[in-house]
Every structure is written in C-alpha cells, then in structure tokens.
C-alpha cells in the first residue's frame with residue numbers, strides 16, 4: 593500500500609510541462625461565481641458545490657454551451673489578469689513549470705465585445721505576475737473557434753483570430769489552434785488561415801480526432817500543417833494513421849479524463865492511450881479543462897500508473913514529452929529537459945527509493 597502512496601506523492605511532486613489546457617476552461621469555480629456576480633451575469637448556480645454538479649454534460653454540445661456561458665463572465669482587464677494569475681498558482685500547485693495555454697480571442701471580441709488590448713493586456717499581466725511569483729512560464733495558443741452560423745461569420749472569426757495571433761507573436765503567442773465542436777466542421781476549410789499563420793512563423797496545433805474519427809486527423813495533417821494534434825485520440829481507429837503518426841513522430845496532446853467526462857470513452861480502462869503508446873505514437877498527458885471536469889492535471893498523470901499500469905521510467909518519459917513536444921526553441925527545451933531529469937532522479941530517490 594505504501595508503495596502506491598509513495599508513487600502518488602512522487603507523481604504530484606515531479607516537474608511537468610502541459611501542452612493542452614484551455615484558460616477559460618480553467619477558471620476556478622469560486623472565482624467564476626465572483627466574476628459573474630461582479631459583472632452582472634446570472635449563472636444557474638450560486639455555490640461551488642452547485643457548480644461542481646453543473647459540470648456534468650449530456651454531450652459535447654452541452655459542454656460547449658456551458659463553456660460559452662463561462663467565457664461570458666469576463667469583462668475587464670483585471671478579470672483576465674486574475675484568471676491567468678490563478679492559473680499560474682494552480683500550475684505551481686501541480687508542479688507544472690511550463691504550459692502552452694489555449695485561449696479563444698474571437699469569443700471575447702465578437703460575442704462579448706471585449707477589445708484585444710483589454711483581454712490580452714490582462715492575460716500578459718497575469719502571466720508576468722505568475723512568472724515572478726511562482727516561477728512558472730506560459731505561452732499562448734490562440735484557437736479559431738470552428739463553429740459559426742454562416743460562412744461569413746466563420747471567415748470573420750478566423751480572420752480575427754489569425755491576425756491577432758500573428759500580431760502578438762512577440763508577446764507570448766506561439767501557435768494557432770482550432771477548437772469547438774468538430775461534428776459538421778471538418779478541418780480542411782481552415783487551411784488558408786493556417787497557411788498564413790505558419791508563413792508568419794506561428795506553430796500549428798489544431799484539435800482533431802476527439803469527437804470525430806481519424807479522417808479529421810488526416811485532414812488536419814494534410815491541410816493545416818499540424819505539428820501536433822489536440823487530442824487526436826480517435827486516430828486509434830485507423831491503423832495506417834497510427835503507423836503514420838509513429839513514423840513521422842507527430843505528437844498527440846492526450847487528455848484522458850476529459851475524454852471520459854465528455855463521453856468520448858465510457859470507462860478510463862478502455863481509453864486507447866496504452867495502445868497508442870505501444871504503437872510508438874509520441875504522446876503527452878494534459879488536463880484540457882480541469883475544473884470543468886472536476887479533475888486536475890495530476891489526476892490525469894496518476895492514471896498512467898493506475899489504471900494504465902505504466903512503470904515509473906515510462907511515466908517519466910511521457911512527462912518529459914511535455915517538454916520535448918513543446919514549441920519552445922531547441923536549446924530552451926534541452927535545458928528544461930535536463931533540469932526535469934535531475935529533479936526526477938532526486939525525487940525518485942527521496943520519495944520512492946528507486
């Protein structure tokens with residue numbers, strides 16, 4: 593029994609890097625209630641307990657509905673600064689040293705009327721305070737929200753997201769993403785914006801293969817220049833795609849507990865992560881929208897030990913993938929991987945004895 597507890601303590605303490613986590617999906621419930629009240633937004637819940645029960649989803653569309661409501665609770669620069677600062681505090685609690693954090697500018701600009709310099713000044717003030725106070729580093733992934741009521745709206749949102757992402761490259765934005773409901777919104781139509789973003793020097797990491805099958809991952813690889821895939825978990829359904837991902841070394845940003853909470857898989861024991869790993873597909877473990885699933889990144893990491901039964905050396909390698917698959921410059925990645933390895937060895941001796 594105590595070995596299992598020692599391993600749990602080790603997995604909490606070990607340094608990590610996270611590549612797939614949404615800022616608006618990480619707002620702490622108590623903070624969300626305060627923001628809603630302060631900004632005159634009426635939510636169907638008024639206590640943290642009620643919020644936790646509210647975070648149960650009938651299906652993906654229901655999740656997006658709640659996600660949209662939550663995004664609407666943000667109004668001032670201070671609100672954006674607060675949620676980013678608190679995100680940094682949570683990183684420190686999980687021993688996450690580096691995170692590439694997804695944010696959806698078009699929801700705030702078009703749906704809530706918040707100007708770029710309001711939300712982005714807040715985001716970067718919060719990011720800087722978290723760096724100074726907790727020693728955690730964040731970079732931004734701005735994602736195009738794929739759902740729109742018309743082609744014209746889709747173009748407007750994609751144009752806006754891509755241009756603010758390119759404009760903000762010197763202030764921490766490192767990649768263009770693609771989020772929202774995949775059903776009925778295949779990746780191919782977003783090729784022009786990803787072409788523009790890649791040409792400007794941004795990286796490409798669209799969501800694909802989460803709520804739809806392998807064809808969406810093929811589409812993201814072939815037409816969006818995807819260097820990583822958000823989720824991509826349903827690649828498992830196409831052996832030729834699994835082989836391609838392994839041979840080309842294209843990383844998947846897996847979020848196992850998110851897939852259970854959103855009904856992609858019924859039980860964690862049937863999640864394809866072990867099969868993808870065994871097939872040689874590069875993968876990292878991420879939390880996606882932790883408070884919205886009432887879990888933490890460390891709960892996702894713990895799943896590698898129980899129920900996936902990976903040994904600690906393998907778990908350490910999967911955690912180091914969070915550094916290796918990041919969009920940091922090569923030398924920064926090498927430094928960070930070295931520092932993580934040294935700390936892992938020390939913690940393995942101290943906490944597990946092996």
Ligand SMILES: O=c1[nH]cnc2c1ncn2[C@@H]1O[C@H](CO)[C@@H](O)[C@H]1O
Nearest residue numbers: 614617656659696735737771772799
């Ligand atoms: O797991 C996810 N898949 C797709 N979109 C997600 C996920 N988590 C959060 N979002 C967010 O949902 C919004 C849709 O309007 C987007 O902001 C997207 O980033």
